Amino acid sequence: MKNLLSMEYLTNDDVMAILERAREFENGAEPKLNRSYYVANLFFEPSTRTKTSFEMAERKVGCTVIPFEAGFSSILKGETLYDTVKTLEMIGLDAVVIRAKEEEYYNELLEGINLSIINAGDGTGQHPSQSLLDLYTIYKEFGRFEGLTVTIVGDIAHSRVAKSNAIALRRLGVNVKFLCPPEWAGDFEAQHSWNGLLEESDVIMLLRIQHERHDVHFSKENYHQQYGLTIEREKQMKDHAIIMHPAPVNRDVEIASELVECKRSRIFHQIRNGVFIRMAILETILKGR
């Protein structure tokens, strides 16, 4: 695997190999890289968990991380992303992790660039490392995908997490359902009320409301009452069902603040799992160089 760009390009076998390797890392396996690779993290949008998680995973697999301040780079002088990435390649980088506002920004990097590209989020496009850690969280919980029901709740149309996960989960045999306000369904077939979903779902996967991204304004209270996971709704969930959220959480909007660390919540487990997943991604890609 040269790059990790979109869940669409991964087969089920690719996915399962990464999940299994993440599990080995979680159980203490040592990384199998035969030299110290040079990587940089190009985050053109603010991020805490994805960036920090990659920084940690990179060090844990033995990479040397070259700092890159996106907000203080030559992109500000009008340099193209291609020229910036080609520059990093010439400086000796083996791989770059990129988050950018533009959907499929990576298309301009597919020709002429030899270093590996790991997509850490492209606008409203894809977020494959988040998707893989979500899959890992589900897999650890249930030991399988086939036959599970996962309900994704929130701004489906604009969420790269929803898109990445819908593709991967369905291909793995999961029954994926959507719940959102009518304006946010996009091309997905979605329900607009919780009716039946709490009782059927093995996983309730909440998405972050990105107030900065759309015009439709719900008050936070209204959204919480209609689409949020309230304290009452949590009680109607199946016994073994779990709650997921990619975070950062808007407390008392997507989910009642009291539920963020409740027994069913895997929100902080997802973050922990992310490091093992990213170690597996990095090793897989760098080993192939």
Next chain:
Amino acid sequence: MKNLLSMEYLTNDDVMAILERAREFENGAEPKLNRSYYVANLFFEPSTRTKTSFEMAERKVGCTVIPFEAGFSSILKGETLYDTVKTLEMIGLDAVVIRAKEEEYYNELLEGINLSIINAGDGTGQHPSQSLLDLYTIYKEFGRFEGLTVTIVGDIAHSRVAKSNAIALRRLGVNVKFLCPPEWAGDFEAQHSWNGLLEESDVIMLLRIQHERHDVHFSKENYHQQYGLTIEREKQMKDHAIIMHPAPVNRDVEIASELVECKRSRIFHQIRNGVFIRMAILETILKGR
């Protein structure tokens, strides 16, 4: 010691143990940590010396430092400090060093957070690592605290350095005096003229005027003439007396520019001492994990 939050929580024995360990580090002792701990520096306010000093001390005790750009983190997306710090814990951090604008920001981190927190300044609250390095500078100079007279000059009410030091110095037997404009005394009993202070003090500890923090505007010249350490005043100091300042210095405001590196000045020595103190703080806290 799990956290370092405020000088109020340290006993004299805690303080002396850190000073002695700093002295060992200054004399070439090796750190006694049995693995590489992961730390991050969360500076939500600009800083050169405190941040760089921690970065250096962390490396010198063998930590792996995970970069965190406070100005480009999910705090911008409205994430709570609790959720950010909990996230870093799940990613595998052992300790975080935090500077923030809000006084006692750390109160929301005392429950539910397992990583260690080192307070590098909370608004007008406390700045314990600065206080410890100030104590170390005095201790190295005089070999004792008992019976010394230290005069703190400047914006006492809003200075976390003044507060941290007043608590610690008094408990160690130092006679602490204050000099400031009437508006800046806060709850402290302060003199408003230099009368007698130069002749009595073993240490003149100047504070930085934080032009951004208050409405009362002195011209820089007026402040220097009334409350600054002028070239003339320096000549009236006791033979062995020293000058301290946490820096950054406003030259020719708190102190005449010519005095910044004069024989009595310990201003740059304080910075050097800070690295040993922070090594001792980090080792003490991480060893206990």
Next chain:
Amino acid sequence: MKNLLSMEYLTNDDVMAILERAREFENGAEPKLNRSYYVANLFFEPSTRTKTSFEMAERKVGCTVIPFEAGFSSILKGETLYDTVKTLEMIGLDAVVIRAKEEEYYNELLEGINLSIINAGDGTGQHPSQSLLDLYTIYKEFGRFEGLTVTIVGDIAHSRVAKSNAIALRRLGVNVKFLCPPEWAGDFEAQHSWNGLLEESDVIMLLRIQHERHDVHFSKENYHQQYGLTIEREKQMKDHAIIMHPAPVNRDVEIASELVECKRSRIFHQIRNGVFIRMAILETILKGR
């Protein structure tokens, strides 16, 4: 060599020693430093290639890099550059790499500062590490300097690259010519048309148009037609002649986009060469401490 400030202070022998050492590094030589030196990169202007290149070179010669966020430092609180650099010295830094807007900013650092200073660009002044990598690129290509003709094209008056290179190249026996709009010649004797230059030059060295730096506004198309290296002009170059540009490139302004990676172009080679040159600079300076 304690500092690297300007090409004016380097003899031809100094230059050749650095080029030869860079060549050894390119051929796989190991750095000869007997301990891990501490360095920091203080970039007060945005930069991708120079900063990242130094970050890489520092790690390759075994330095420990202490991060410094220029846009979030005490310089914002009005601290002088002298006090910032002296602070870093007291914290234990051995060398700092500085880029700043002010020409000859380093003059205030020559007295009282003991750490080494590497100038990574001072306003419209000098950019010696760029000059050395340009020299290395030419030297690798032709095996000599004597008798070559190099034409520098662009905003000569405001370009630190042009100044640094003009000094060094002439001293090494190169015939240096200039091409620019009349307003941008400064004190240099320059041609204002391509007349004859393409046929004579062994190297066409293009400079970046810094739209932010001057009032004279050419449209991009006009500049390209009059002074740019167009597809037609490239065909008139001598057989073995090469194209150089310090980058970032304004595509279709200084050079036709199609030519950026053409056979004659050494633009990305320059970037690669920069890492070896900076390793040689760092080793030369740190070895002398």
